[in-house]
Amino acid sequence: MCGRRYLGFVLLVWFQGVLHVQTSDQPCSAPKLNNGYLIPEELAYNHESKLTYSCDKGRKPAVEGWWATSTCHNGKWSPEPQCIDEKACLPPTIPNGIYTVNTNGWYEERDIIRITCDKGYKHKNRVATAECITGTWSSVPVCEKSIHACGEPPQVPHAVIIFQGFQDFFAPDTGLQYECEDGYTIEGADTKKTIYCLSGNWTQGPVCSRVTRPGPGPVGPALGGTGGGHPPSTGSATQPAGGGTDRGHGGSGGHATSAGSGTQPEWRVNICGNPPVVPNGDVVGYGQRYLRYECSSFYKLDGPEKVVCYSDGTWSNVPYCRVNFCSVDTDGHPHLKSAGVHYMKYGEEVRLPCVQDPSWWTDHYSLVKCIYGRTVVYDCCTRFALKSDCC
Template structure:
């Protein structure tokens, strides 16, 4: 019995302590502001009290503007009142980019920072640095959408995209997975499939169809076709042959009474018959195949290339790939990468400096 009373007393004391911590509203002391002044000037300030401060000549607040505000938040001023050198810089605003954040919230004069564009964006002028000069940032980088990035993915009937959050730009090599709604599938069995961002374009999206269901199914039928005249079951139609042939990198884009029409994804070429027929004996005719019409290179595995992940180009195209070689008078060097019949070829590492591809 004593043990229970003791435990109850301990829990009561602990609960009151937690409650006290949660409701704590400590006052603030006067801010230690070097090189500045504030109003109202007091020794202590209540929780949620506000002050306004300015700075002496040659200094400025560590926020935008020539005056600033701060609020007492449970014993601490937020944001912290600071007067910094007028030639220092505040953090820059660079959309679609990240950079090293200063621990004190501002940057000394002549500080240089390097930015990294978000995925799907690239440096507009291939200049990834900015420098603080006399209170202003010069040579401010700009991150624009990469020519290899993709915009919003295509909308597929009877399907949704499985990913968290919405975005306008997707980096090259991005994979997005679609899932067909209940009762639909891609090829008669799978309900999920993916598309990929390749050189600024999305690969062909899936077609979600009601495989395995007859014309009467949509209205609660049994899954078999029925004759309007006699009501007898029909064993003809593409459903008579069961699941259709699976053609990698292709989708069914047309369904006839006894045939299917296939279409290859972007960057693939159809080889063989475009139409597959369901025979009366329940077998399918010969299915086509899809031949790749693009080339790829993994820059992370080639020590002579600037690491940028896996890159793709279409057959018959040329593309610049930055290489590590540099010289005193030409800073940017490239390999000229060409794709012919699905095979890659490269020039020597060349400093283009505004010249055409043929210069290499």
């Protein structure tokens, strides 16, 4: 009895698998096209095959052009071949504006649409409607930037903007909140402050100041008396890595000498022990009392460039290397050609190649920007397209 149940279960799973295979990649029957003709004209078409169609006199395809294509996808045609009156209008493209889309996908003659501009934009010459007349739209509205809108918000050192989404323009009265980075605060306020777009300008942003601890005081005179208190001149663990050109009285190879004329300070940077570690940064130079740091590529130094070794054996405040780049994983964007992860510095923009559609007559690219530390990926356009057409 158990064996029969097990066999029945196996057959059920197998049947479902066969059914799944049979229902995927289905061919398409020839579409029913009134007032038009198909090329090639067949009884059935394989999955992912394409056909071309055109329409009789007085009719036109429900897409741009007098010839149109449609693709078979799992038993259905996309887009559905259709011939409409040549006096009908196709949906217009209104940059920075929206309107009610007809469920038919097209509009009859004398149909009127009303365009609503996006926030931060207004109707040029107060034209907000368009009428379909003999297959074309009359007086298509244009949404232009409002003179009271604001552009990109100001960049504030040591602060980031807290908001979702990205845009080139911001509507009047828009508020954006800044927050100081860790280790910084706004004087006389919290760690956050909001700026507003007023009459085309942003109100004043915050000033983020570093939170500092009391230092050990200024560098004093030489330690000990004459002949005593000199630090050892050897020991690789106490010497900074690399040489650099800013070496003070050090010798070649980046090692400080133990000899002195008696008028020089009698301590070296090695009196403070190992150089402070700055993630994503390196010591690129030093003098008798300080180390000089630089950050790796795609990072920006935040804080003092030089770190001083005080006479009591302690280091002054240490900088840190702040992230100064964005990244985009092309494999995470289906419209981009797979090329791994691409890195960009703050404020940089690049064009990445798109996956080519067979209907495109030229290469397409996607504009990618690094804004406020975030990556913005726009739609695909040709290299000849206007900026407003793509982003």
